[in-house]
Amino acid sequence: MLSIEKLGKRRGSRVILADVDLRAEPGKVTAFLGPNGAGKSSTLRILLGLDRPTSGTALVHGRAYRSLRDPLRTVGSMLDGPGAHPSRTARAHLAWIARSNGIPRRRVAEVLEQVGLAAHGRGRVGGFSLGMGRRLGLAAALLGEPEALVLDEPVNGLDAEGVRRLRGLVRAHAADGGTVLLSSHLMGEVAAVADDVVVISGGRVVAAGPLSDVTRGHASLEDAYFALTGYERAEGA
Template structure:
C-alpha cells in the first residue's frame, strides 16, 4: 500500500509538485503516467526517501521510507541505471545490498536467476548493456522479496523479449497480492498492464482511477491522456 498525501516540492524556485495525492493498492498494478518533466520521477524519489518533500507525506504501508526497518523486505525500487558501481561484479553488488538488510548471500544468486543474469554474475556492472543494467537493477529491487514494487520507466532499454517478460512479471506480482507502482510515458504499454492509472501534468495530478475510468469516453488511454494534459482549464474534479 502506497499513500501519497498532498506532496509539494520546489526546486530552484520553481514549484515542481503541487499537492500531489494518490494511492496504489495491493493486488493491483498502478500506472503513473505523464509527459517528460511532469514530476513522475520527483514524486517517486520523495516516496523513496531520496528527496525531501516541502510539505505533505509519502507513506509506504503507513510509514515514511526513512522510518522503515530493513526497507528492502517491504519495498523494492527500480530507478534509472543499475544502481551498481561499475567496478563491482553483479554478485558482489547484490551481496553488499543483501548484507545491508540482513538477507542471506544466497539471495543474490536467487534474484540473478529470476532476472536471467546467472551467467553474468561475475561480470563487472560497467560492462553491462543497458538492458542488462535494468535487469540488475530489478534484481536489486527483488532481493528482500518485498510486498511493494516501485519502478521508474521499467521497460526503458529492454528488448521486445524483455518487455514481455517484465509485463508478465509485474502482472504476476500483483496477482500474488503485491502493490505495484510503475511510471511510464509509454501509454500503449501502460494500457496493457495497469489496473489503475494516475495522470500527472506540470506537477499536478490531473486524473486518477481505474483504467476504464481514466480512459472514459475516449477511444484509447492515449486519447484520454492528450485530452487531459492539453487542456489545463478542464479538470475532472
C-alpha cells in the same frame, strides 16, 4: 499500500509539485504517467526518502520510508539504472545489498534467474548494455522479496523478451497481493499491465482511477493521455 497526500514541493519560487494525491493498493499495478518534467521522478524520490517535501506526506504502509527497518524487505525500487560501480560484478553488487539489509545470500542467484541475468552474474557491470543494467536494477528491487515495488521507467532499454519478462513479474507480484507502482512513457505496455492509472501534468494530478475510467471516451490510453496532458492543444497552438 503506498499513500501520497497533498504532496507539495518547491524549489525557490518554482512549484515542482502541488497537492499531489496518489494511492497504490495491494493486489494492483498502478501506473504513474506524465510528460518529462511533470513531477513523476520528484514524487517517487520523495516517497523513497531521497528528497523532502515542502508539504504533505508520502508513506509506505503508513510509515515514512526513512523510518523503515531493513527497507528492502518492505519496498523494492528501481529509479536510475543499476546503481552499481562499473568494476563490480552483478553478483557482487547484489551480494553487498543483501548483506546491508539482512537478506539471505541465496536470493542473489534467485533474482538473477528471475530477471534473465543468471548467465551474466560474474560479468562486470561496466560491460552491460542499457537493458542488462535495467535488469540488474530490477533484480536489486526484487532482492528483499518486498511487499511493494516502485519502478521508474522499468522498460527502458529492454528487448522484447525483457519486456515480456517484466510484464509477467509485475503482474505476478500483484496477483500475490503485492503493490506495484510504475512509471512509463510506453502507453501500450502500460495498458497491458495496469489496473489503475494516475496522470500528472505540471506538478498536478489531472486524472486518477481504474484504467477503464481514465480511458473512457477515448480510443486508447495514449489518446486519453494526450488529451489529459494538453498535448493536443500544444500541437495545435
